Amino acid sequence: MNQQKKTSPFRYAVGMFGTSIPINMFKTYAAAFYVIGHGVTTAQFSMVLFLYTFVDAIDNPVYGFLSDRTRTRWGRRRPWLVIGAPLLALCFIAFFNIPAFLSGSGIFSYMLLMYILTGTLDSLINANYGALFPELFTSDSQRAKSNAMRQAFQLLAMVISIALTPLVTDALGYGLTSIIYGILAVAVILYCTFGCHEITRTEDLQKPRLFSTLRDLLTNPKFWIFGLTNAFYSAAMSLVMSAVPFYVKYTLGLGSMANTILLGMVLLFAMAGVSVWALFVKKHSVMPVWRIALIALTVSFLPLYFVSGLFPALAAACLLGFGYSGAITTMDLIGARIMDEDTRKNGLRREGTYASAMGFMNRLSGFFTSFAFLIVGRIYGFESGEIPGPRPHDAARFLMVVFPFCVMILSVLCSRFLKFPEDGGPYAAKSPAVPGKETE
16 A cells, blocks of 8 residues: 655745635735726626626535546545546636626626636636545645745735735736736646645545535534625625725725735735734634634624725724735634545545535625625615715625624624534544545
């Protein structure tokens, strides 16, 4: 029996940079690009988010299940990553390069199609990348180290693809920016993929069955509690990232440079906070630290409601960034525990299914962000950049602060119901042995 070759935490973690670069620009600036720049209404954008959520409900479980059943000499996840990365880049580039002959309803139809294609390929990539995490790193210490590194890479990607993007697009335009980000993403994802040494001797691994897998997943209360907690948290942060251009323009009355500075402050403090929260996890068990991080993030929204200038907004952004770092530092560790528990209980390796299902729950945030944009249109009369309504400053404040604060309260409440037996040892240590898997 061959032992599994160890994977460098750096080589795996850097993949998060590649997966984050395109999707962060995509999710953050889709609304600004189409609603403010190309006349798509907030109601139409809300419809796109709503429809895609249904697509995501189907594609995530399918991708994860197919990945778990894949058997090749290159592994289970690697073929999907190699094929999916260039396809994701192509659709991402197409999303921000609208054909010149389109106008009116044609632009909306094009946005809907390319949003779904880009989003579903992102689901494919992240289902397989996320499934590698509990397989490659089996102890809590390994996972903490690897996860801290990949969250740092994710935040670095966010600094580039979110905070710096307004400056880049002002100079190069959205189209050329998307081409640069897309090529960079493919290169990094492939570099990560070919350096990850998953189990290659998979012929003896039992293949999960569809109905039993769905039954075990859907009847697992911990999956649902964690999934809803993550969905509310993701809704808050994805809406914040989308709302910053609106908040800067209409509430603060500032230009795109302030947009970059504000986002940069959030992400820089998040990068600094990762090591602090990782230290908390090391000194205490992960569950209470996770809950405290969610509470800290919730409270950090409040100052943003009252600020009216750049410097007060920057101070508030520091608090938001620190709370955000706590959530990203701990969230994946909780998900890995749930995967470990399923493996230990059922004797099957179904990380792909669980990773994709958790990804879907994460993307349930689309329902909430869709609802937020719908409310803005109905209550504040904000239809588009051309028709911002009589109170665009209040509409932007609602998107940036009020709605995210409310859904974060729901996230905190859900987290109180998730509990694990604190046995003091690595959860993966009780996992059943699998061919080619080294034990510690």
